[in-house]
Amino acid sequence: MTPVECEFESEVLAAVLESRWPARTDAALVTHVAGCAICGDIVTIAGAIAGSRDQVSSPAVIPDSGRVWWVAQRRARLEAAEIAARSICAQVRDPNGMGKG
Numbered sequence: 001m002t003p004v005e006c007e008f009e010s011e012v013l014a015a016v017l018e019s020r021w022p023a024r025t026d027a028a029l030v031t032h033v034a035g036c037a038i039c040g041d042i043v044t045i046a047g048a049i050a051g052s053r054d055q056v057s058s059p060a061v062i063p064d065s066g067r068v069w070w071v072a073q074r075r076a077r078l079e080a081a082e083i084a085a086r087s088i089c090a091q092v093r094d095p096n097g098m099g100k101g
């Protein structure tokens with residue numbers, strides 16, 4: 001039967017999540033992981049999780065209020081022009097409002 005647990009899982013997981021893997025980890029543990037499928041999977045998965053955590057925790061870039069106001073005004077003008085053009089097109093197609101029937 002294939003083993004599903006390894007006694008070093010928690011040490012490997014801690015090393016990866018604390019960004020100590022593999023440079024600042026005990027050499028014996030690194031050697032063990034090279035030959036252990038379970039710990040190898042932990043390194044792969046925990047590494048991906050730690051990488052995505054770093055991306056999520058990066059500081060967000062918030063635009064200044066003047067730019068937000070300018071973009072909102074521009075969007076409002078474009079939407080108003082689109083609505084006005086839509087009703088003009090409807091009048092051109094059916095000037096009496098009677099439909100085709």
Ligand SMILES: [Zn+2]
Pocket residue numbers: 006007008009032033036037038039040
């Ligand atoms: Zn192991």
